[in-house]
Amino acid sequence: MSTNKELFLKHLGQTSSSPLMLEIVKAEGVFMYGPSGEKYLDLISGVSVSNTGHRHPKVVQAVREQVDNYMHLMVYGELIQSPQVKYAEYITSFLPASLNSIYFVNSGSEAVEGSLKLAKRYTGRSKIVSFENAYHGSTHGALSVQGSELYRNAFRPLLPDTFMIRFNDADALSVIDDKTACVIIEPVQGEGGVIFPEEGFLQLIRQKCTSTNSLLIFDEIQTGFGRTGHMFAIDRFKVVPDILLLAKAMGGGMPLGAFVSSAEIMSSLTSKPTLGHITTFGGHPVCCAAGLASMKILIEEELIGSCAGKSKLFRDLLQHDLITGIRGEGLLLAVQLAHPDFVRYAVARAPEFGLILDYFLFCDDAFRIAPPLTINEEEVSLACLQICKLLDDARTNGMS
Ligand code: PLP
Numbered sequence: 090m091s092t093n094k095e096l097f098l099k100h101l102g103q104t105s106s107s108p109l110m111l112e113i114v115k116a117e118g119v120f121m122y123g124p125s126g127e128k129y130l131d132l133i134s135g136v137s138v139s140n141t142g143h144r145h146p147k148v149v150q151a152v153r154e155q156v157d158n159y160m161h162l163m164v165y166g167e168l169i170q171s172p173q174v175k176y177a178e179y180i181t182s183f184l185p186a187s188l189n190s191i192y193f194v195n196s197g198s199e200a201v202e203g204s205l206k207l208a209k210r211y212t213g214r215s216k217i218v219s220f221e222n223a224y225h226g227s228t229h230g231a232l233s234v235q236g237s238e239l240y241r242n243a244f245r246p247l248l249p250d251t252f253m254i255r256f257n258d259a260d261a262l263s264v265i266d267d268k269t270a271c272v273i274i275e276p277v278q279g280e281g282g283v284i285f286p287e288e289g290f291l292q293l294i295r296q297k298c299t300s301t302n303s304l305l306i307f308d309e310i311q312t313g314f315g316r317t318g319h320m321f322a323i324d325r326f327k328v329v330p331d332i333l334l335l336a337k338a339m340g341g342g343m344p345l346g347a348f349v350s351s352a353e354i355m356s357s358l359t360s361k362p363t364l365g366h367i368t369t370f371g372g373h374p375v376c377c378a379a380g381l382a383s384m385k386i387l388i389e390e391e392l393i394g395s396c397a398g399k400s401k402l403f404r405d406l407l408q409h410d411l412i413t414g415i416r417g418e419g420l421l422l423a424v425q426l427a428h429p430d431f432v433r434y435a436v437a438r439a440p441e442f443g444l445i446l447d448y449f450l451f452c453d454d455a456f457r458i459a460p461p462l463t464i465n466e467e468e469v470s471l472a473c474l475q476i477c478k479l480l481d482d483a484r485t486n487g488m489s
Contacts, residue, residue, distance in 0.1 A: 116143035140338040142463035151382035165371040172377035190355040193372025197310040197336035198226030200346040208271035208304040222281035269303035276322040279311035282452025283423035291328040304331040314338035318396035318419030341383025343376035392462040406473035422458040429453040434487035
């Protein structure tokens with residue numbers, strides 16, 4: 090009989106030549122477990138998804154209760170489904186007043202697609218500005234605004250009229266003009282290796298968009314729901330976009346995304362043509378119930394406020410001569426090593442040290458630390474101890 094490993098390689102579409110290939114049979118809190126009792130401390134949260142940990146009892150309970158009532162009923166936007174309504178109300182209570190209308194979708198990429206269409210529809214323009222090293226997803230529209238020529242070139246032709254400029258380059262903002270439909274930006278670049286905007290950069294973009302009547306889209310798919318020590322990064326930067334994108338942690342471990350805007354802007358999807366964006370499963374009631382429970386946990390367990398202390402503990406305890414720097418805030422950290430070979434080695438070997446680590450797409454000399462926000466200080470200490478042992482091993486064996 091074939092093993093799961095053989096079946097995985099035979100029947101699942103593969104996009105990586107070196108998948109981690111760990112079999113996981115259970116996940117709880119900050120840990121994942123293998124079939125023979127192997128225990129891994131999850132320092133990635135499924136890439137900033139499991140912000141309230143795996144299978145938080147309140148999330149599991151919300152899922153069970155919703156499944157007992159109903160699952161899928163109808164394509165998005167026709168029937169009144171209380172999990173969607175309640176979650177939309179709760180999220181908007183954390184957002185600036187202008188961001189009061191939520192369109193629920195299935196994923197981050199779909200949120201990006203919806204937002205680009207909305208911006209084109211609302212402004213009647215087609216030009217889109219995005220940033221080098223940005224990651225907005227893998228569908229065609231999202232790929233068109235992705236900041237990597239390597240990925241874009243492989244799939245041309247893509248969306249026309251897209252312009253890529255450098256992050257943190259104020260002079261480059263002159264490309265934003267009265268033909269621009271929108272500027273799409275991650276307030277903190279995730280896959281670029283946790284790159285923060287320089288003081289005033291987001292404000293400059295806001296001014297430029299306002300003066301040219303272009304829409305500003307903030308992609309908070311990775312930074313949202315407490316990850317950087319704020320519910321949303323817009324709270325930290327005090328810049329209000331015209332459209333906000335959410336996904337990943339939004340569903341508490343279930344697939345859910347959204348684009349959020351003003352009711353006025355959003356209404357341009359309702360006419361000429363009607364049904365400007367259609368989704369069958371977007372805002373699935375079980376996902377919305379899970380997401381609402383998860384977002385409430387962030388508040389009830391004061392997980393956002395405790396991020397800064399845990400972040401500092403990581404920085405204090407991660408002392409190793411291979412580490413050349415640590416970037417980031419809250420529990421979104423990039424640990425920079427002396428050479429990309431050490432990063433490749435450390436991520437691949439991390440499970441042997443009881444850890445799940447990950448790379449960044451566009452930053453080869455750093456690895457990511459983004460654990461569930463529920464991680465406690467003892468677990469942070471354990472993680473750092475194991476990372477230092479892993480780096481000792483990488484120093485001896487890591488250079489290819
Ligand atoms: N935007 C950002 C900032 C992301 O980090 C990601 C995924 O990593 C996406 C968009 C795409 O989200 P999804 O994989 O759910 O389509």
